[in-house]
Amino acid sequence: MSEKRYREKFTFWLNLVKDDEFEVAEQISELKRNRSFTKTIRDGIRLICDLRKGRVGVLFELFPWVKAEFLAGIQTQETAGEKALRQQLERLEKLLIEQGNTPIPMPQLPASTGPKALDAPRFDLPAFDDEDDLETILLQPDTRTDSAANFLNSVLNLQK
Numbered sequence: 097m098s099e100k101r102y103r104e105k106f107t108f109w110l111n112l113v114k115d116d117e118f119e120v121a122e123q124i125s126e127l128k129r130n131r132s133f134t135k136t137i138r139d140g141i142r143l144i145c146d147l148r149k150g151r152v153g154v155l156f157e158l159f160p161w162v163k164a165e166f167l168a169g170i171q172t173q174e175t176a177g178e179k180a181l182r183q184q185l186e187r188l189e190k191l192l193i194e195q196g197n198t199p200i201p202m203p204q205l206p207a208s209t210g211p212k213a214l215d216a217p218r219f220d221l222p223a224f225d226d227e228d229d230l231e232t233i234l235l236q237p238d239t240r241t242d243s244a245a246n247f248l249n250s251v252l253n254l255q256k
Contacts, residue, residue, distance in 0.1 A: 110117040127133040139158055146154040156163040193199055 110121050112118045112121055124133060127136050139154075143154045143158060146152070152166075156166075189199065
């Protein structure tokens with residue numbers, strides 16, 4: 097038995113006297129000519145609802161280049177505190193140079209290509225050869241059904 101498909105139609109009005117709504121009507125006509133009006137409406141509603149909830153998942157899904165720009169902006173963005181600290185370090189360096197000190201060249205850090213192994217010495221894990229010298233403790237489950245007596249016996253055995 098096939099599933100019944102339900103479709104619903106939504107209608108809205110545009111006031112063509114208003115310039116911005118007239119431009120929307122022209123864009124709708126172009127989208128209909130390209131047979132992309134319905135998909136654009138669906139994507140637009142998904143995008144607006146997602147953004148109103150404070151999420152950007154649909155934005156990044158529909159426009160991957162925005163995600164790339166966003167991430168690049170975060171990496172190059174400098175906070176106010178970082179900027180003030182950098183400026184203060186530059187002033188200190190300038191004062192030290194004026195006093196006759198020679199500047200220390202900044203080391204060039206290699207571009208990170210991912211996690212790298214640490215240079216740590218290798219060592220063997222400890223071997224426990226003296227296990228045979230210890231007393232073997234055998235644990236046997238108590239199969240009695242009296243839990244209160246079992247508990248009290250366990251507590252009394254701890255004192256021994």
